[in-house]
Amino acid sequence: MKVFSVNQIRAWDAFTIAHEPIHSIDLMERASVAFVKWFCAHFDDRCPVTIICGMGNNGGDGLAIARILIQKCYAVQVYIVKHTEKGTPDFAQNLQRLHPQTSIQWIEQEAQIPTFTSNSFVIDALLGSGLTRPATGLIAKVIQQVNDSEATAISVDIASGLFADSPNAPSDVIIKPAYTIAFQCPKLAFFQPQCAEYVGEWHLVSIGLSESYEAQTPTPYFYTTAAALSSLTKARKKYSHKGSFGHALLIGGSYGKMGSIVLSAKACLRSGAGLLTVQAPRCGYDILQTSLPEAMVLPDWHWMVNTTVPDIKPYSAIGIGPGLGQDPQTLLMLKGLLSSLTSPIVLDADALNLISKHPDLLHSVPKNAILTPHPKEFQRLLNDQWKDDFEKLAMLRTFAQKLQLIVCLKGAHTAIALPDGSIHFNSTGNPGMATGGSGDVLTGIITGLLAQGMPPADAAIFGVFQHGNAGDRAAQKCTQPALIASDIINEMGW
Numbered sequence: 158m159k160v161f162s163v164n165q166i167r168a169w170d171a172f173t174i175a176h177e178p179i180h181s182i183d184l185m186e187r188a189s190v191a192f193v194k195w196f197c198a199h200f201d202d203r204c205p206v207t208i209i210c211g212m213g214n215n216g217g218d219g220l221a222i223a224r225i226l227i228q229k230c231y232a233v234q235v236y237i238v239k240h241t242e243k244g245t246p247d248f249a250q251n252l253q254r255l256h257p258q259t260s261i262q263w264i265e266q267e268a269q270i271p272t273f274t275s276n277s278f279v280i281d282a283l284l285g286s287g288l289t290r291p292a293t294g295l296i297a298k299v300i301q302q303v304n305d306s307e308a309t310a311i312s313v314d315i316a317s318g319l320f321a322d323s324p325n326a327p328s329d330v331i332i333k334p335a336y337t338i339a340f341q342c343p344k345l346a347f348f349q350p351q352c353a354e355y356v357g358e359w360h361l362v363s364i365g366l367s368e369s370y371e372a373q374t375p376t377p378y379f380y381t382t383a384a385a386l387s388s389l390t391k392a393r394k395k396y397s398h399k400g401s402f403g404h405a406l407l408i409g410g411s412y413g414k415m416g417s418i419v420l421s422a423k424a425c426l427r428s429g430a431g432l433l434t435v436q437a438p439r440c441g442y443d444i445l446q447t448s449l450p451e452a453m454v455l456p457d458w459h460w461m462v463n464t465t466v467p468d469i470k471p472y473s474a475i476g477i478g479p480g481l482g483q484d485p486q487t488l489l490m491l492k493g494l495l496s497s498l499t500s501p502i503v504l505d506a507d508a509l510n511l512i513s514k515h516p517d518l519l520h521s522v523p524k525n526a527i528l529t530p531h532p533k534e535f536q537r538l539l540n541d542q543w544k545d546d547f548e549k550l551a552m553l554r555t556f557a558q559k560l561q562l563i564v565c566l567k568g569a570h571t572a573i574a575l576p577d578g579s580i581h582f583n584s585t586g587n588p589g590m591a592t593g594g595s596g597d598v599l600t601g602i603i604t605g606l607l608a609q610g611m612p613p614a615d616a617a618i619f620g621v622f623q624h625g626n627a628g629d630r631a632a633q634k635c636t637q638p639a640l641i642a643s644d645i646i647n648e649m650g651w
């Protein structure tokens with residue numbers, strides 16, 4: 158799914174109005190109906206609903222939502238903040254459409270701001286994607302009052318005061334909703350850690366905007382959906398054999414850190430790789446052979462760390478990094494490996510840290526190599542610091558494009574930057590996966606997919622998605638706090 162900027166969404170709106178064709182008031186009605194459908198499916202009519210409206214189209218949505226909820230017998234109180242003389246035409250029309258007996262209060266001064274009770278829902282329709290400046294004055298006071306209350310706030314399209322495509326200043330006043338119900342497509346802000354408390358749990362509702370506009374309008378940003386990946390899962394042919402599914406080589410582990418490579422290895426096999434060899438220091442030989450009899454082991458002569466450049470001819474993909482350590486002899490091995498590469502590679506953890514310490518190495522990393530840093534590892538690779546998450550994203554994009562690499566910047570909504578300048582935000586996963594070894598599992602999965610011949614960009618996007626999917630299934634079974642990396646492996650399958 159494409160992620161559009163506010164200007165593009167506005168153009169999408171206009172395109173739909175012109176080409177469907179549909180009147181803008183009817184499009185607003187569709188959006189409001191979609192919001193109410195979500196709302197009623199989640200909350201019954203026992204709690205009072207307060208709808209706070211601005212005078213733009215977001216406020217127009219709020220008024221239409223009020224009318225529809227009243228028809229459904231919800232107890233609704235409407236407040237309109239008079240922040241301008243004249244509302245938008247669709248706002249005005251929806252105001253007229255409200256039943257004369259609807260309870261409407263205009264807020265024209267601070268004393269008229271209500272207190273929001275703890276058992277109520279506050280539907281936030283003050284400001285939407287039309288935000289042009291930070292919220293101030295009366296609107297800011299209302300936002301503050303909502304944030305100070307214990308009412309459950311639900312934002313229409315986007316939290317009032319939150320910029321969709323650019324960072325807010327830390328002092329900006331923004332609604333902190335429990336939920337955001339966004340129309341048609343997510344906003345870039347939804348993927349930024351710094352915006353988390355201004356987004357809450359977000360859901361998309363379709364309002365039937367033009368499919369042809371979506372198809373023909375370019376954007377660097379995408380949100381990965383299961384539907385878009387369905388073509389990547391292929392049934393195995395009847396007469397296929399283990400040789401049909403590639404031979405992966407994983408290099409990692411060191412004394413005291415053998416668990417990492419064991420996790421990667423298990424995940425690699427579960428991703429469907431036909432054969433797996435693990436190169437590990439000699440101390441890991443018994444550990445690997447015992448914990449994972451399905452894998453072959455290539456013991457390094459060194460007892461503690463990996464030092465030997467393997468003969469890479471037999472392997473269809475290589476993954477290196479988990480538990481690797483940063484010994485000087487390991488660095489030499491990594492240098493040798495990078496200079497002799499012919500197969501696709503995943504670089505993770507200490508492989509990335511070694512590269513960060515010896516930045517020249519970055520230029521020997523082949524095009525389309527997949528790097529899987531968490532934010533700290535990425536910051537080391539860049540040797541630079543971003544001032545906010547939007548700048549981090551821009552730096553990620555430039556880095557991947559300039560070096561022609563695939564970079565999976567891990568975390569909630571892992572951002573996968575491709576050499577073509579696109580960024581794909583993942584839609585699966587949960588905070589239960591913030592536990593040692595989760596990233597090692599991902600390295601194994603992507604290496605296994607590469608070994609089976611999946612193109613690197615697909616392997617990165619599909620692997621991250623399935624890793625999160627398995628994590629979500631695991632969390633459902635054992636809860637997020639109890640989740641450990643092995644549970645992700647046990648829940649793998651597609």
Ligand SMILES: NC(=O)C1=CN([C@@H]2O[C@H](COP(=O)(O)OP(=O)(O)OC[C@H]3O[C@@H](n4cnc5c(N)ncnc54)[C@H](OP(=O)(O)O)[C@@H]3O)[C@@H](O)[C@H]2O)[C@@H](O)CC1
Nearest residue numbers: 170185188213214215284285286287288289290291292314
């Ligand atoms: N295609 C879709 O997705 C659909 C979208 N729809 C809905 O429309 C919403 C966007 O509506 P919108 O463009 O009228 O903007 P919205 O945010 O309501 O109004 C802001 C207005 O107030 C002003 N203003 C700006 N900042 C301000 C501030 N800090 N403090 C005070 N005022 C401020 C600014 O005007 P200005 O003062 O800058 O001239 C602006 O005109 C969208 O989020 C969704 O809910 C659906 O109905 C249909 C389909």
Ligand SMILES: Nc1ncnc2c1ncn2[C@@H]1O[C@H](COP(=O)(O)OP(=O)(O)O)[C@@H](O)[C@H]1O
Nearest residue numbers: 567568569586587588590591593594595596597
């Ligand atoms: N809050 C979260 N939501 C979703 N996924 C998460 C979250 N926290 C961590 N993860 C995922 O878990 C993995 C953690 O990787 P990493 O930090 O490298 O762990 P480790 O080094 O212990 O293996 C990543 O794939 C990341 O996307």
Ligand SMILES: [K+]
Nearest residue numbers: 281284315317
């Ligand atoms: K809003």
